[in-house]
Amino acid sequence: MSDNDPQRIAIETRVNGTSVHAEVESRTLLTDFLRQDLRLTGTNVGCEHGVCGACTVLFDGEPVRACLIFAVQANGHTIETVESLANSEEELHPLQEAFREAHALQCGFCTPGILMSLAPDLDEIAALDEDAIRERLSGNLCRCTGYQHIVDAIQSMNPEADGD
Amino acid sequence: MKPPVFEYHAPGSTDEALALLGEHAWEAKILAGGQSLVPAMNFRLASPAILIDINGVDELSGIETAADGSLRIGAMTRQNVVESSDQVRAAAPLLHKAMPWIAHPQIRARGTLGGSIAHADPAAELPAVMLALGAEFHARGPSGERAIPADEFFFGLLMTALAPDEMLTAISIPAQAPRSGTAFVEFARRHGDYALAGVAVTLTLGSDGTCESAALGLLSVSEAPMLAVQAASALVGTAVELSDAEGAAELAAGEIDPTGDLHASADYRRHLVRVLVRRAVVEARAGIEDRG
Incomplete structure (x- = not known):
């Protein structure tokens, strides 16, 4: 096999609740498949070696780095991206609303990855103390906020807090 | 890229x-x-x-507890499964303690126990922990299955005893002995980053209260994950007082062969090992009293 003759593989996956049939090159990263083939550009490409977390998506419900998975590995699995969170353009997901309220983003590049890291265990994470929340954020780099407003946004969602 | x-x-x-x-x-x-x-x-x-x-090979995943309390963990068992396993917490507290130090939750959701061991990165947590646990690795190849003790597995930078046509299939970990204590400590600039140095310790006391056996696995301080053999033997026979921990730490600092890089000089890594071995030994010893 030469560079001119890449192997292409048919895959069947479920992305944001929709079944997707596609043919992908074996070396295509899940990030590039989502962005370029499916035009789901909410998943951002940062470092491409698993450090920054900007490409975090849910793989069978668990947050993973989409830059460290080949698209072909999504065959038979479910993927959720940040586009799955809001019901519509008018109605944000409560976590997105909390980020907006608390000014938890500036440039917004890291935000989709952070949202997808938090979304599956939101109630559990929001009830943690600040140190533990920062620990849960450690896999996502943000160069704007200094994290404080992100922590504030998460804490504002604590179901056990009395709202004060 | x-x-x-x-x-x-x-x-x-x-x-x-x-x-x-x-x-x-x-x-x-x-x-x-x-x-x-x-x-x-x-x-x-x-x-x-x-x-x-091999992500589709289901038979390579799973955690089994044998009659003698030892664990057999499939090589493809995800790190976050090991992390939250009650079986692992009961039989191998050291492994349970070390898991949260591996990178970040998003990495542990995909990363596997066997993958990290076979990759044999000297800066990774799992190889050093396996050394301190006295684990055994099961490999399969064309001539069948063989078991390789952890201390005969890691050769050099990313080099292991696995032949090119062999595959790591499972990891056996003995149940922690009674009157044993363990500790895992590492120092990284940011939690989840590769550690500048780290130590995994297992200590077992005999009936007279002195140390019967000790194992110290070190990470990030040599070309390969390593056991601090001299430091461990110096602990045997002692009551594992602070001065014994300090003596072991001094020996460990002499056994390692750290390299300097952008993040830490060789001297600084040596200093870290001295501090971390002392802390880990003290913590492991204190853990034995906690367990009664």
Whole structure:
């Protein structure tokens, strides 16, 4: 096999609740498949070696780095991206609303990855103390906020807090 | 950066994976969790012609507790499964304690126990922990299965006792002995980063209250994950007082062969080992009293 003759593989996956049939090159990263083939550009490409977390998506419900998975590995699995969170353009997901309220983003590049890291265990994470929340954020780099407003946004969602 | 072209195979069984590996041993890589291999491919530091993806081989995942209390963990068991396993917490508290130190939750959701061991990164937590646990690795190849003790497995930088046509299939970990204590400590600039140095300790006391056996696995301070053999033997026979811990720490600092890099000089790593070994030994000793 030469560079001119890449192997292409048919895959069947479920992305944001929709079944997707596609043919992908074996070396295509899940990030590039989502962005370029499916035009789901909410998943951002940062470092491409698993450090920054900007490409975090849910793989069978668990947050993973989409830059460290080949698209072909999504065959038979479910993927959720940040586009799955809001019901519509008018109605944000409560976590997105909390980020907006608390000014938890500036440039917004890291935000989709952070949202997808938090979304599956939101109630559990929001009830943690600040140190533990920062620990849960450690896999996502943000160069704007200094994290404080992100922590504030998460804490504002604590179901056990009395709202004060 | 994007990975180079490769041919992809997704076998459904260990036998099928081994057949592929036998056919392509020198040009193929096994793709487990991919949390080290894929970054290396994205950077083009690795460019295997063939990838054998064993994520679909279900028989390689799972945690079993044997009658004697020991664990047998499938090589493809995800790190976050090991982390939250009650069986692991009960039989191998050291492994349980070390898991949260491995990178970040998103990495542990994909990364596997066997993948990290077979990759044998000297800066990784699991190889050093396996050394301190006295684990045994089960490998399968064309001539059948063999068991390799952890202290005969790690050779040099990313080098192991696995032959190119062999695959790590499972890891056996003895149940922690009664009157034992363990500790895992590491120092990293940011939690989740590769540690500048780290120590995994197992201590077992005899009936007279002195140390019967000790094992100290070190990470990030040598070309390969290593046991601090002299430091461990110096602890045997002592009551593991603070002065004994300090003596072991001094010996460990002399046994290592750290290199300096952007993040830490060799001298600083040596200093860290001295501090971390002392702390880990004291913590492991204190843990024995906690357990009664």
